[in-house]
Each structure stands twice: as C-alpha cells, then as structure tokens.
Amino acid sequence: MKVLTGLDILVNDSEIQKSFKGNIGLLCNNASVDATFSHAILKFKKIFDSRFIKVFGPQHGFSTDAQDNMIETDHCIHPYFNIPIYSLYSETRTPTDKMLEDIDHLFVDLQDIGCRTYTYIYTLTLLLEKCANKNIEIIVLDRPNPINGVDIEGNILEKEFKSFIGLYPIPMRHGMTIGEVAIMHQTFWSKEKANLKVIKMQHWKRAMYFEDTKLPWILPSPNLARAESTCTFPTTVLFEGTNLSEGRGTTQPLEIFGHPNIEPYSYFENNLKQALKESKLKGFTVRPITFIPTFHKQYNKICGGFQIHITDKKTFQPWRAGQFIMKEIYHYLGSDFTWKTPPYEYNYTQLPIDILNGTDKLRYWIENNGNIETLDSFEDLKDYKLKFNEIKLY
Structure with a gap:
C-alpha cells in the first residue's frame, strides 16, 4: 500500500487544515511534494490563501540548486509566489526574530536521508530551539527514512566534535524519521520545549526502504538524484x-x-x-x-x-x-x-x-x-x- 506522507495527510484532511487558524510559514525545498508531484507551496497557497505568508529554505536552498559545503543561498521574494523566502543556510542557520514575525504555525516538510551528517535535521532542531520561547507552533510533516527505520549503525558522536553536520549524540545511521528526530530533540536534547506537533505518515513500516513506499523520489539535495x-x-x-x-x-x-x-x-x-x-x-x-x-x-x-x-x-x-x-x-x-x-x-x-x-x-x-x-x-x-x-x- 502506498505510503501517505504528512503533507499528503494535511492536503487531504480539511478538519486538520481548520485546526490551524493563524498565519502560516513553511520550511521546505525542491523535494517537498505530495503524491501527485505538486509542490507543498502550491497546496499551502490553496489551503491557507493569504494567511500563508513566509517560506524558509535549508542548505542547498529552497530550489535545491546550490552545491555542498558552505555555499550559502540568499533571501528573496519568489517571483511567482510573491512571498519572502528566507535562507537558513546563509549568514545564519537559525531564523531571526524578524524572520519569524507574525507567524503562528510553522510547518516543516523536508526529506531527510537517515544519516547524521545530513543537515536538514539540524535546521529543524535549531528552529525548535529558537521557537521554544515564542508563541509559534512547529508542525513537522513526517516523511520516510529512505534507508529504513530499523537498522542503526556507527559510532555515537562525541560532544567535542559537534558541528552543523553533527549536533547530538547519535550514530551515523540513526534510524529515525525527521518527525522522530524532532521528538528525540524535545525529549532528550532541548532544555526548553517548543510547541511541537508531528503529522504522522500512514502505511509506513520501519523496515521499508524508499522504493517500498511507492512515493515519488525528488532529489532532496543536488547530488542525491536517485533514492x-x-x-x-x-x-x-x-x-x-x-x-x-x-x-x-x-x-x-x-x-x-x-x-x-x-x-x-x-x-x-x-x-x-x-x-x-x-x-x-x-x-x-x-x-x-x-x-x-x-x-x-x-x-x-x-x-x-x-x-x-x-x-x-x-x-x-x-x-x-x-x-x-x-x-x-x-x-x-x-x-x-x-x-x-x-x-x-x-x-x-x-x-x-x-x-x-x-x-x-x-x-x-x-x-x-x-x-x-x-x-x-x-x-x-x-x-x-x-x-x-x-x-x-x-
């Protein structure tokens, strides 16, 4: 049975949509599509209309076109959607107070790959830490761990080697979905708690590799064109x-x-x-x-x-x-x-x-x-x- 991502669940459930009554932000990139290949921004514009006010992009940029290490992307106004896009791989990896102004609900829809050195999970956790003292709800739209959620492998990161490709004591192959990373962060790593909600997937089993999900693979970073x-x-x-x-x-x-x-x-x-x-x-x-x-x-x-x-x-x-x-x-x-x-x-x-x-x-x-x-x-x-x-x- 085809897996439904958190985005698919949100798009197809009007009751869930109605529970978000304030202004909306979205952290996403090129791979943030639903089962019909429609980008999350298109869906958010339709669902939330003028309340959808800001977009954020991780490393490699919202368009997922910037290469690897320390190649930053700029903030901009999107020429088609006409809303600001803030880069969280720029002069800052943490959103500023100004970036977060007027947002009530900030959704996160990013495809992680199950490896400690992939930075999207840290973009998420820095966002959670920043919003711990703000009246902003963080909603993670969960997606599969493409290398399965059972197998765990590698040494645990030592704290003196923390960096933006490793902030927490997890192994190289961590076994979590991005929603579970958020919960792990809030349960064990964060001193102050954010207002976190995870919209779970349906039909995902931990033993699945990405090809088992029947979902479309869209490259989440420029050098991962294939699942x-x-x-x-x-x-x-x-x-x-x-x-x-x-x-x-x-x-x-x-x-x-x-x-x-x-x-x-x-x-x-x-x-x-x-x-x-x-x-x-x-x-x-x-x-x-x-x-x-x-x-x-x-x-x-x-x-x-x-x-x-x-x-x-x-x-x-x-x-x-x-x-x-x-x-x-x-x-x-x-x-x-x-x-x-x-x-x-x-x-x-x-x-x-x-x-x-x-x-x-x-x-x-x-x-x-x-x-x-x-x-x-x-x-x-x-x-x-x-x-x-x-x-x-x-």
Whole structure:
C-alpha cells in the first residue's frame, strides 16, 4: 500500500487544515511534494490563501540548486509566489526574530536521508530551539527514512566534535524519521520545549526502504538524484573529509569515489578484492571505474576509482564499508592520500574527517591500519537504542 506522507495527510484532511487558524510559514525545498508531484507551496497557497505568508529554505536552498559545503543561498521574494523566502543556510542557520514575525504555525516538510551528517535535521532542531520561547507552533510533516527505520549503525558522536553536520549524540545511521528526530530533540536534547506537533505518515513500516513506499523520489539535495544513492551515502560521504572525489561533478555522485593516482583494475585485482573478502563485509560489491569530475575535487582530472553496487540492502553495512575501504585506500595511496583541511561546515579548527566521524578515533584507526574487529568496538549503541525506542512513532 502506498505510503501517505504528512503533507499528503494535511492536503487531504480539511478538519486538520481548520485546526490551524493563524498565519502560516513553511520550511521546505525542491523535494517537498505530495503524491501527485505538486509542490507543498502550491497546496499551502490553496489551503491557507493569504494567511500563508513566509517560506524558509535549508542548505542547498529552497530550489535545491546550490552545491555542498558552505555555499550559502540568499533571501528573496519568489517571483511567482510573491512571498519572502528566507535562507537558513546563509549568514545564519537559525531564523531571526524578524524572520519569524507574525507567524503562528510553522510547518516543516523536508526529506531527510537517515544519516547524521545530513543537515536538514539540524535546521529543524535549531528552529525548535529558537521557537521554544515564542508563541509559534512547529508542525513537522513526517516523511520516510529512505534507508529504513530499523537498522542503526556507527559510532555515537562525541560532544567535542559537534558541528552543523553533527549536533547530538547519535550514530551515523540513526534510524529515525525527521518527525522522530524532532521528538528525540524535545525529549532528550532541548532544555526548553517548543510547541511541537508531528503529522504522522500512514502505511509506513520501519523496515521499508524508499522504493517500498511507492512515493515519488525528488532529489532532496543536488547530488542525491536517485533514492539508491541514499543507501551508499553513509559510505561515500566520508570521502568528503579527504582529497578523493566522492563523485561530485559526475552523473553518479555519492555512489562512486576515486583519485587520479588510483589504477582501479590492478588495485582491485591485486589488493582490494582480497581485503574485502577477508573483511567479511556483505551486501555489496565494488566495480573498478574511471571518471572525470566536471567540478569540485579533482576537477577535470581522470580519476581511477570504484562504484559501489548494493547487492543486498539487508546485509549491507554502509558505515563499516566506508571506514574499511577508506583505510585500505589510505595505505594504498600513501602520501598521495591527504585529509581535507578546515574550514568545513563552519568549523575552522578541526579536521573535516573528524567532524564527519564525530570523533578522531576513527582517523587514528585508519592511519594505524586497524582491523575490522576493532572497528566493531567503536559502536556503543545501548543508550541510544533505549532513547530511540522511547520516541518511535511507528
């Protein structure tokens, strides 16, 4: 049965619509569409008419056309809708008092991808914190976790490595929907509580991947054109912290990675294939490729590398795969492999790989050529799972 998102529920229930009597704001982007591919703004204009007064956009902008790290978007008046659009990835990541003026109900309709380093959940939690002392109701229109709501993987972020790609002690693959993130924030992380409401989905089951929902996939950020890419994201996003390309500037970003000094076939046949076999990691294979990024890292250079092909989503562990492959390539490339230097996501002091990982211990594990059994010791998920089970909506 087709999943109905929070937006679908709102659009099709006039009684729910009538419960919101004041002025309306909406935090959304390109992927904020209903089951008929109609954008949320079109629906809000029809439902709330002149009471719909402001729009907010997250990282990558309302139009989802700005690239990755620290590429800010401007505030504007939309030329068609004729309402202000405020960027929450600009000179500020938190809405100002002026931006929030005259709003009574602020809806949030963003497609998260289930990974700690994806910033939309932090745009939401900063909004909740800002509105804790205001008479503004925050309504999250829930959407699926595209990599399922059961599997949890990765180390817990350490507080000294907090950043805009990791504000709270959660694992890389957190298992929550964006509505559940809001509840987790209000239950465990926020000192002051906002007026929060979550409009739940219907027919969503925790074991679903995005293709199981029968919903349309609209890219939520410029380099996630396919739902399949969300499954490899927890693997390949780690390469943002290195001089390797993670495929930005190609037609398969965040599914491929590489470097000009990798000869992919010889490296695969003579080294990587056996290392992956011995690791006993399952559910995927890597295929040697060459590619040329048209922008971003390694621009216009022929890169040798690999595409990750998932053969069994149920056994694929993307965080483990990413850490292990990075370790192997670090030692294969030697001095040609470098860690990216700051700034990264408004952090001007710590190495990007450390804030991506939420710890420096994994970098040391890579540099010291640690084994796969030691990697397992970085996961301590008991406390997180207790909290997770307390806030689950589905």
